[in-house]
Amino acid sequence: MSAREDAAAAFQFLSRFPVKGGGDFSRDLLRRSVVYYPLVGAAIGGSAALCAAAAAWLLPAWPAAVITLILWVGLTGGLHLDGWMDSADALLSYRSRERMLEIMKDSRVGAMGVLACVLLLLLKAALLAAFIEGGTYYELPLLLLPPVWSRWYMVRAMARYPVARGNEGLAASFAELPPRQERRALLTAALLSLAAAAAPLALGAASGTWPQHLAAACLAPVSAVLCGHFAARRISSRLGGLTGDVYGALNELLEVLLLLLLVLLQKGLM
Numbered sequence: 001m002s003a004r005e006d007a008a009a010a011f012q013f014l015s016r017f018p019v020k021g022g023g024d025f026s027r028d029l030l031r032r033s034v035v036y037y038p039l040v041g042a043a044i045g046g047s048a049a050l051c052a053a054a055a056a057w058l059l060p061a062w063p064a065a066v067i068t069l070i071l072w073v074g075l076t077g078g079l080h081l082d083g084w085m086d087s088a089d090a091l092l093s094y095r096s097r098e099r100m101l102e103i104m105k106d107s108r109v110g111a112m113g114v115l116a117c118v119l120l121l122l123l124k125a126a127l128l129a130a131f132i133e134g135g136t137y138y139e140l141p142l143l144l145l146p147p148v149w150s151r152w153y154m155v156r157a158m159a160r161y162p163v164a165r166g167n168e169g170l171a172a173s174f175a176e177l178p179p180r181q182e183r184r185a186l187l188t189a190a191l192l193s194l195a196a197a198a199a200p201l202a203l204g205a206a207s208g209t210w211p212q213h214l215a216a217a218c219l220a221p222v223s224a225v226l227c228g229h230f231a232a233r234r235i236s237s238r239l240g241g242l243t244g245d246v247y248g249a250l251n252e253l254l255e256v257l258l259l260l261l262l263v264l265l266q267k268g269l270m
Contacts, residue, residue, distance in 0.1 A: 005029070010036035014151065016077045017043060027173045034155045034174070034181050038189035041147035042196075048072045048147075049140040052132055061133035065125050068132075073121075083248020084120060085113030087235075090245075092116075097240055101164060104245050120252060127259040134266050141199035142216050144192060146258035149224040150251045152189040156182050156225075157232050157242055157250055164241035171244040193217040216265050223261055224254050 004021060010033040011019040017040075051071045055064035073081065089110040090100040103110075109117075131139070158174040159182040165172065197217035231253055235246055 006032045007036040007039065009033040010040050011043070014040045014079065015044060015075050017075065030173045031177060031181065034158065034177065035184045035188060037151040037155055038148045038185055038192055041149070041151040041189075042144050042192045044072065044075050045144035045147040045196075046141075047075060049143040052128070052143065053137050053140050056132050056137075061129040062125075064132055065128035068128055069121065069125050072124075080248035080251045081117060081120075083245040084252040085109050085117050086245040087249035088116035089113040091235065091238065097238065100239060101243070104243055120256060124256050124259060127256065127263050130263045131259070131266060134263070138200035139213075139266065141196050142213065142262055144196040145216060145220040145262065146255045148189050148192050148196075149220045149258060150254035152185050152221075153224045153228040153254055154247045154251055155185040157228065157247060158182075161232055161236050162241035164236075164239040164243050164246075169244055171242060171247065189221070193220060212265055216262060219261060219265070220258055223258060227257050228254055 006029065008019045008021040009025065009029050011017050013025065013030070013033065014037065048068050048071060052064060052068040055067045058064075059067070086104045086106075086109075089106075089112050090103040092112040093100060093103060093110075095103070131143070155177070158171075159177040159179055163169070163171045163175045167175075194217060197213040200213055228250055231250060232242065232246075235249075236242055239246070
């Protein structure tokens with residue numbers, strides 16, 4: 001048992017980074033690894049920021065945004081998008097609880113899942129394009145915030161909501177997650193957020209931009225908690241709990257909402 005093994009397991013489970021030493025994905029290892037979910041988010045966000053910087057130097061905002069989004073999705077292996085599509089198929093079917101859970105288990109994707117995925121990716125690309133076009137290179141480190149806090153909220157959802165299928169499914173591995181795991185993940189996310197907010201200053205940005213960056217670092221967790229609580233509570237009331245697909249759907253939802261927050265702050269609308 002080691003922190004390195006736990007972190008490696010988190011990277012192997014949530015991303016396609018070539019990390020070794022994650023162990024056998026036992027229930028105990030999966031539960032310990034959640035502390036490092038925000039760190040995985042930071043690695044994905046940091047990679048996206050570097051890609052956006054390079055692409056924006058060569059290309060207009062929209063092509064740069066699409067290339068950045070391709071990398072973003074590729075680094076996750078589409079894991080959370082799969083949950084988003086399955087959840088959309090189930091929840092937008094307006095069937096009984098039992099039937100919705102059956103739909104989530106079906107490997108086939110329905111029309112609502114495809115539509116939900118296309119619209120989500122379009123919105124993400126548009127928000128990335130707006131953020132790239134409306135800002136400077138110094139602001140790109142703030143792209144760490146959406147993937148950090150969306151993945152932290154998955155840990156919060158695991159700790160605070162029941163599992164819909166009882167002992168069945170992947171979500172059962174995280175059932176009754178100890179509150180200390182959520183708190184440790186929160187500390188990790190908070191430290192990463194402060195680093196993301198301070199990074200523009202370290203890169204040479206004007207000190208007058210610090211309030212905006214600090215506001216982003218402070219508003220991101222608040223927005224994640226409020227929006228995540230609203231969505232998770234509604235879904236839990238319909239399904240009798242949450243599933244692994246729902247965890248992924250919550251991640252995708254919060255990522256796009258936090259990207260929207262960054263654009264609004266950039267435009268001075270908040």
